[in-house]
Amino acid sequence: MVQDIYDPQFVKGVFDRCSDRYIAFSTWCSLGFTERWRRQCVEALPPPASMGMGYDLMAGTGEVWPHLLKHYPAIGTIVAVDISSGMHQRAMTRLHAHRAHRIEFIEDDVLASNLPDDSADFVVSTFGLKTFETSQHRRLAALIARCLKPGGSFSLIEASDPKGWWLRPLYLFHLKVVLPLVERFLLQGAQDFAMIGTYSSNFGNASAFADMLRNEGLEVEYRKFFFGCATGVCGRKPGADRQGAP
Template sequence: MEEYNQSVDNRIYDTAFVKNLFNDMSKTYDRVNYITSFGFSKRWRKQFVNEVTLSEGDVVADILTGMGECWEFSLNQIGQTGKIIALDFSEGMIQHAKARKDKLRGENIQILCEDVFNSSISDSSVNAVICGFGIKTFSNQQLQKLSIEINRILKPGDIFL
C-alpha cells in the first residue's frame, strides 16, 4: 500500500498528469471553483492582486494564468499602456482565456500556451510576476526551477506574488 501511495504522490507532480487534469477540468473549472469557494474565489483573486502595487504601463506576467481570472484586477492598475503576458500549458484553460480576452477588447494581453519552465518570455522583461493558485501543483524541486525562471524574466528589483 505504501508503494501505491508514493507512486500516486509522485504522479500529482508529473507535468503530463497535471496538464491533462487541467485540460479535463477546464470545462467546469470556473463554476466548480465558484461553488467550492462559496463565491469567494473572485474576492480572493482581487485581494491577491491588490497586494502588489502595479503602475500604469507595467508589464505583468500571469504565469499559470488558467482562464485569466486575475486579469481584470491587474488591468485596473496597469491601465491601457500596460501589458499582461498570460502563460499556461493547458490548452483547455487557454481556450477559455482567449474567450475572456475577446470580451476585453482593446486590452493588451498576450496569451502563450507554453511550459512555465521553458517559456518564450524575454529575460528581465516584466515588472511583476503573479501566480494565483498554480503553485500548489509543484513539488519542491519544481518550485526551485520555477524560482529560477521567475528570476530570469523579472526586471531587477521587481516583484513576484
C-alpha cells in the first residue's frame, strides 16, 4: 500500500520524530537561510489594522515568534496551530518559555481546526505550505480568508524550486543528495528528515497558492527570495479603515 505523505497523521509522525533535531538540521542544511527567510517573511507582513491576536499556522518550533514580537511589539497573543505535539513541546520548553504568556497553542490539523471567522489581525506561516497538496492548499486559502478580520494581513513563506536560476542543479543536488546523506551519517540513520526535502521538491513555488488566495478575495503579492529558493505570499483582507494601522 502506497503511503499518502500528505495525510495529516503521516505529517504528524514525520515532525514528531524530527522535533528534537529539527532546528539544527534546518539551520545547518539551509546554510542559515531559513532564519533569514523567517525574518523576511515578517518584514513582508503588511501592518495590520490592529495587533491584538494573530495565528502562526503550521507553527512548528515557533522560530518566527521572536521576529514577530520584535517587529510588532504591540502583539497581544500569537495562537500557534500545529499538528505535531513534539514540535510544540520543543518550542515551549527549550526556546520560548519566557514568551509563554503571549503564546497560545492549538494542537490540531490546521485544516480541521475550525478557527473562528474574522478572528485574526494577522496570519503568518513559515515553511508549512510544503506539507499540503493542491486541494489542501485551496482549503488553506479559504481558511485564511475566512479567519482574517477585515483589514487583517498575512505573510507566508516556503522553500521552493528556483526554476530558471543557473545554479538550480546545484540547489537540487543539495536538496536530493546532500540532505539524505546528512541524515544517514550525522543523524544516526533517521528516516524522516529526507521527507522535508521530498516535500520541498514536490511543492514547486507559491505562485499557485497566490492565485488561490486571490480567488478568495484577498489582496495578494507574490515574492521571490534568493533567486526563487524561497517564495512567499503576503497581503491583506480588504474592508477596513487602515488609518490606525501602525
